[in-house]
Amino acid sequence: MLAGMILLPWLARADGGDGSLNQLDALVGRWMALRTTIAEEKRDWDARREQWEEEIALLEQESKTLKEEIDDGETFASTVERKRAAALARKEHMDAELLKLRAVLDRAEADLRRWRTRIPSGLMASVTGFDALPSTQTEAERLPLTKRAQTVAALYTQIETLQNQFHATRETLDVEGERRRVDVLYVGLARAFAVSPGNDWAAVGVPADAGWTWTPSTGDGQSVRRAIDTLNRQETAQLVVLPMQVAEEVEP
Incomplete structure (x- = not known):
């Protein structure tokens, strides 16, 4: 139930544009096909x-x-x-x-x-x-x-x-030549969201054959932190809008 509450808003961008919805539909389709x-x-x-x-x-x-x-x-x-x-x-x-x-x-x-x-x-x-x-x-x-x-x-x-599960971890990432110690929320093995301890830096991760790649997501630190705290039961269950990064992936 908790995973569903976190994932549902992930399927709708704040801007509501048809192009974004089509991209998200395609992404969700690939994710569901992978599962x-x-x-x-x-x-x-x-x-x-x-x-x-x-x-x-x-x-x-x-x-x-x-x-x-x-x-x-x-x-x-x-x-x-x-x-x-x-x-x-x-x-x-x-x-x-x-x-x-x-x-x-x-x-x-x-x-x-x-x-x-x-x-x-x-x-x-x-x-x-x-x-x-x-x-x-x-x-x-x-x-x-x-x-x-x-x-x-x-x-x-x-x-x-x-x-089939959500996971929260703490790890060190190399992003754009800089090493950061961050908290990470993994949505299955399809997407991940990282946030710094001070919530002032966030990134979206996608899997690839050579390992995961990360793209900074400006201004989304608080959203990622709320999602992680909700998963860890440190906050009451709530709807959380997570940043979305649409990218082509290599099939395993």
Whole structure:
């Protein structure tokens, strides 16, 4: 309820111009699409993870059994050699299925590595699991597929949680060549608003592939401070008009 009270005025600029409303509609559409994408990815992993884990376990057990059959077959005569050839064919099929699963995980892990730069430093402490992503293809091939799938699902869950909540942090930002210690309000992972301790400086932050970028927003310090105090329950719930910075974003 509190998050909604802060966000509602964010959707209407004080000037009320049609151009601004159109820009805001477009921005909100991108933000909602981002939330929908994350939710769909998480639901997909939740629905498929258990099935994959079972399939992976069966395939790996089958592969192990077939390898044992192949090893045993090397000591037998021509009749056993035919069985060995059949076992080899079955193993090749199992290996092909495992390869398909690896390709799916490769794509998911690459997507999550891009997400890592879009999570601000002030919120990164609440996310665990990025270090468990394989950094090279060789490392990925050594990891069990079940473990990789579990890591991917856990990270998508945490990202969705961040996207669906408001957060207030205190951190140091580099803005236009100057370092500032500020309080920051994050609206999911789509927008952020920073304010100095004296409320005399404010900025709007937007995510990008290289990290968050910040643009000063003159005269909006008091509004950002009221929003942060309301979120922290230091003020009674109220409507707060936040500065808006419309910018093109790179999709994750």
